[in-house]
Amino acid sequence: MNVVLSLLLIALFVGAGVWLAAVVDRALGAWRAGARPDGLFMGPLREAAAMLVRPRAETEVTDALFRLLAPGWYLALAAVSFSVVPFAPGIVATAPSTGLVLWGACEALVIVVVFIHGWAPNSPFPLIGAYRYVAIGLPAMLPSMFVLIAAAVPAESLALPAVVESQRELWNVVRQPLGLILFLAIGLTITLRGPFDYADPEDLAGGTSAEESGPALALWRLARLAMLVSFSAMAATVFFGGYLGPWLPGPVWLALKTLAVMFATQAVGHLLPRMPAPRMLAAFWLVALPLSFADLLLVGLESLA
């Protein structure tokens, strides 16, 4: 019963979250461009409908299977990574003792999905985007696991329900603010957003999506937003105490915290410029990775004390 309830909640979170994320994206984009958003709440639905009525473009000698699968696989990764997030004590789709590892695996597979999405259409821009994302993605995923392990140390467990319960006294964001900052950067990378959008940027005319149109493009955009919702729910669970909170029921607290993280991630995405790829790689390998070690070390020392 609880599994069915949590599956319904996942569908509700992802469905409503994707729409809200698209609305927020529109509002932030208009704000940054100094214009009025055009049809704020209905806009995303209209854009989706406009994409769905357009046909799919064919390219020469495509990898047809990969081209078909990539957007669906991305969406599936978003859904699977959501399945370990607890909505209330006992209400979780699946609670393996290694929930954080499952989430990390989904996150790492995003590299593969983005690569095959760029590989499949047999076209230079998507391929350049795909190669570049692999180069950026690898050093971005490494700090992610250190940060998540650091968050699991106070709980002495890799299971998400235990991680939430360990935050009853004190949220992890207070114990490890550095971890949250690194985790937000990772969220930008796995949703191809703002400064870390090396796969689908303007300088490649849309990169891995440059040859996509119609329903496939709509699904790819949907999957990117679904991954953002999933990431935000995970960040809310690991750093902001997940479903914990007074008066309101657990899922409502989780929804509010997820929304706050989602809004912050999107705002950062709209505010920061994109560095040339070699510079960003240096930043990941030489700054983010050592910082994630330091985060883990500090948390380890604190737990010994």
Added chain:
Amino acid sequence: MAVARHSFLAGSAAAPVFAAVGENGLASVEALARRPGLRLVQSPRQAAILLVAGEPGRAVEEALQRVHDQLPPPRTTLWWGARPHFEGEAILSNTDPLPTLRTLWLELLDGARRGEAALLPDEPPHPWRGLGDRGHGGEGMMGGTPYGRPMAMTAEDPRDGLTLDPYTARYGPFLPMLPPGLQMEITTQGDMIVEARALHSPFGQEPAALTPSAHAARLLRLLGLPPLSIRGARWRGVFRAIPPGLGVDGHGDDVRARLCRWLSGEANAPSAPPLGEMLHGLEWQEAMLVLASHELDALRLSVLSAHAPGESS
């Protein structure tokens, strides 16, 4: 009922338009990007309407036809201040194209307008079958131009001495991240440019497209920041995103120096080094930043002078 509701939603959506910019069309297209009711997309695949703004001329006609064929059907063309080279509606350059674009979008949606047929034959442009070791036109399992797409051969990588595949292709003249009209043949290894050669020079543009703020806006768009927020760009973080020494020209100025000057409202020195020299060894994104950091007219002069009679290259 569901179908009607669906096309009603799509009909009230912004019309997806790909803009191919010709002579004196850039300022009008950049102004159009801010208007509600249409969305300027980055790739022709995502568009239903091809907007040809300004006269592209006969030299790039085939490239324009190729862009046209890349729009998925049903598609249509609007010639805005350009003499029609093929089917489509035409309006004068001083007419507001928005009402026409909206009408074309709705007509395409409800089937009142039949889409335009492909202009180029759908066949490999190069003979390749039966040539080379495996009948693909190249050596070993590489090289050749099957389906008119050159395949890579291995060559030494200038970065680390490993052998990697250089890939040569033509880019432009209607790519949104390049100056309109600029067509180049670029050889890349991974995303690094090892050779670039201009095939067509950028189109001349009206003064409104050549102001410092228009140039700064283009550079900021490439950095992933919406182009109009110049006030935000004064924030030093923008300069942290650009490495110092990127795209140094004969005057010792780099991309940072040029952006800095534009944001303070000054024009830059109107000269640019030859394209091959400017882009050699840069990664794709850096190369686009360097190109966007030069004045359009300077780029145009640089390409034109490289093509000057007497220099056969």
